[in-house]
Amino acid sequence: MRSLIDILELSTEEIDALIDTAQDMIARPEAYADACRGKILGTLFFEPSTRTRLSFTSAMMTLGGNVLGFSEAASSSASKGESVADTVRMVSAYSDIIAMRHPKEGAPLVAAEHATVPVINAGDGGHFHPTQTLTDLFTIKRKKGRLEHLTVGLCGDLKFGRTVHSLIAAMSRYADIRFVLISPEELKLPGYTRHEYLGEGKSSFSETTDLEAAMPELDILYMTRIQQERFAFHDDYLRLKDSYILTPEKLKNAKPDLCILHPLPRVNEISVAVDDDPRACYFEQAANGRYIRMALILKLLSEKDMPDQNKKSQKEISLDGAVCQNPRCITTTEQELPQRFRCVDREHGVYRCVYCDGRVYPKANEKA
Numbered sequence: 001m002r003s004l005i006d007i008l009e010l011s012t013e014e015i016d017a018l019i020d021t022a023q024d025m026i027a028r029p030e031a032y033a034d035a036c037r038g039k040i041l042g043t044l045f046f047e048p049s050t051r052t053r054l055s056f057t058s059a060m061m062t063l064g065g066n067v068l069g070f071s072e073a074a075s076s077s078a079s080k081g082e083s084v085a086d087t088v089r090m091v092s093a094y095s096d097i098i099a100m101r102h103p104k105e106g107a108p109l110v111a112a113e114h115a116t117v118p119v120i121n122a123g124d125g126g127h128f129h130p131t132q133t134l135t136d137l138f139t140i141k142r143k144k145g146r147l148e149h150l151t152v153g154l155c156g157d158l159k160f161g162r163t164v165h166s167l168i169a170a171m172s173r174y175a176d177i178r179f180v181l182i183s184p185e186e187l188k189l190p191g192y193t194r195h196e197y198l199g200e201g202k203s204s205f206s207e208t209t210d211l212e213a214a215m216p217e218l219d220i221l222y223m224t225r226i227q228q229e230r231f232a233f234h235d236d237y238l239r240l241k242d243s244y245i246l247t248p249e250k251l252k253n254a255k256p257d258l259c260i261l262h263p264l265p266r267v268n269e270i271s272v273a274v275d276d277d278p279r280a281c282y283f284e285q286a287a288n289g290r291y292i293r294m295a296l297i298l299k300l301l302s303e304k305d306m307p308d309q310n311k312k313s314q315k316e317i318s319l320d321g322a323v324c325q326n327p328r329c330i331t332t333t334e335q336e337l338p339q340r341f342r343c344v345d346r347e348h349g350v351y352r353c354v355y356c357d358g359r360v361y362p363k364a365n366e367k368a
């Protein structure tokens with residue numbers, strides 16, 4: 001059975017096919033009106049959401065299915081201490097497919113390992129957000145007609161912004177993509193995204209703190225919100241929250257066919273004065289989310305009985321006594337979960353937590 005936890009579990013051919021289906025769903029809605037009749041989507045949102053939860057709901061309803069779920073942890077038994085594993089075991093009995101958002105990184109993976117229905121990661125902490133990436137790719141394809149040969153500026157909170165991590169992973173597989181990473185020093189891209197997808201034989205990239213200097217070369221500008229809820233110290237958020245504010249003035253040297261994206265919600269990082277610029281595509285992007293999620297739900301339900309062959313290929317290993325140090329990892333709150341690691345670079349001895357991709361530095365010997 002297939003779930004979707006990391007965008008790389010979908011091949012580029014599968015992403016192309018999802019985009020084609022979503023396009024067809026827009027063109028011929030009546031052809032899909034009963035596609036999920038009698039099916040139920042469970043939406044388990046342990047963290048706030050507007051677009052993601054409502055577009056999943058709208059997607060399932062448009063396919064003729066039904067939806068149940070909760071929109072905050074406080075209204076679920078998680079508030080009584082129930083584990084993710086037990087929650088999804090139950091919800092598997094009440095639904096045919098699950099979309100889950102959780103503040104802890106790796107929670108949807110734990111869910112997928114215990115559910116008897118497909119689980120879709122709708123955002124886990126500052127880690128991944130694969131369905132936002134599908135929305136982003138669909139929007140880029142519609143606006144630009146291609147997913148190759150693009151210079152993509154990613155601006156804002158590249159450290160905690162999960163949409164950025166999944167988008168880089170996905171786009172790094174297309175030809176001639178160049179990333180321009182625009183962020184304050186403290187909010188640079190984390191190692192697992194940087195080392196696995198960028199540099200040395202992978203996608204080319206440059207880093208800067210200066211949005212305006214980068215502007216003229218960009219085909220896509222992907223603005224992001226500074227992720228207040230992920231900061232350990234509120235003062236750090238206050239210091240960084242106004243790092244980038246896109247205004248019409250700052251777009252003066254931009255290409256006439258620039259495509260400005262933002263996963264939304266925005267706080268102040270795009271001035272409302274930009275909304276009327278024909279290059280502002282972020283509301284259209286949010287609307288596209290409904291159709292690409294329809295295509296994904298349909299795909300996962302129709303492939304429910306097929307084996308999952310797209311799991312991350314690296315073999316898991318156990319590292320004596322090693323513990324994931326990421327405070328946002330699901331293993332910090334669900335202490336009965338085993339500590340599991342994979343080796344991503346044997347030559348340099350780089351090991352990462354299976355749940356959250358946090359780097360671990362093994363002291364003791366590795367066991368195969």
Ligand code: NCD
Pocket residue numbers: 051052123129132162163224225263264265
């Ligand atoms: C994003 C998220 O939740 O990561 N929003 C979304 O899903 N559209 C971006 C954000 O919250 O900043």
